[in-house]
Amino acid sequence: MVNIEDFIKRLEIILDYYSLNASSFADKIGVQRSSLSHLLSGRNKPSLDFILKILEVFPEVDLYWILNGKGTFPKNTLNIEKRENQVEDVLKQNIPTPLKEEKISENLFSEIQNPMNRNSLETKKMENQNMPKDVFSSEVEKIVFFYKNGTFKVFNPN
Template sequence: MINNEAFAKRLQIIIDFYGESASSFAEKIGVQRSTISHILSGRNKPSLDFVMKVLSYFPEVELYWLMNGKGNFPSEAKTVEKVEKIEMAPKSIQSKNSSSEKEIDRIIIFYKDGSFQNFENS
């Protein structure tokens, strides 16, 4: 059986690690703000759906750590995997990004829900 108080502490660690507020965290994983509040206060237990949403949006979170407090957070294997992907980027991309002489014209941010934001240098 899950210990609500311990789960709430681990959830707060995740929220703090990513620099989120409870409200922004709820929005990212697609739950009501009250759901986060009730879990953090110990009023409600997390549902399986809630746990799966956290794990799918934040892959560095390990299921066993989230549920039982055993293991590591952030997941060392998944963190190393991300660093390796960055290091494997073609040198042409890396060198283009490191040039201090170039001026940024436009930045586009794509979100998982298919929406995007476009920022243009004026």
Template sequence: MLNSVDFINRLKQLMDYHQFSASSFAEKVGVQRSSISHILSGRNKPSLDFILKINSVFEDLDLDWLLNGDGNYPKKKNLASAPILNKSSIHSSTKEIQRIVTFYTDGTFEEFIK
């Protein structure tokens, strides 16, 4: 069963992460502003249509995270679909890595500079 309070908190996290106000979020998802307001206030529970609209708009959304709090937001990309580079293809390029920046879900990051 969906815990409304937890769902509302995760919805707010999603909106904060993308820096959406309730109005801009409603416009992005394609629902009325009042629908967002009623859900955020706890007056109404989210409909399946509402949840599916959110899921279709945000590719980085793990639906299981939104509904149950399981998983992460944003969801980690599937590295299995990334192209596989072999050693010779990496070293044959004239390009060199200058720095690598890793961003974490808590807002922190690490930077590795060559």
């Protein structure tokens, strides 16, 4: 549960940090000035949409900090980089290193020349042959590209 009085104090910290008054802050995040006024006076509680607009316009604001005061403002970039490095280290541990005799092709879609991998590919091909014919289609319906920023694009070849 969000403590409204503490939330208002944190909101005022954000206003001071960016040197904004309430009306310019409301305009910047795309909410009505009256709704921000009601929120600052304690009349209304913040909506999820309101919180998300703040986070979208001001990326330095930490979600947990604005909701319950845990964390820091502005976001501590050193902690973020440290967490990203830890994730990268874990990912590196799970990536198998290629064998010396394995031939890595420039073309990402070419078949791997490692005999161990060929057996697994042949097994998958045999598994696919046991599937009903209507499961696989030779025509591509659509391709969806997902980007790291949360957006996506759909490609329809037909």
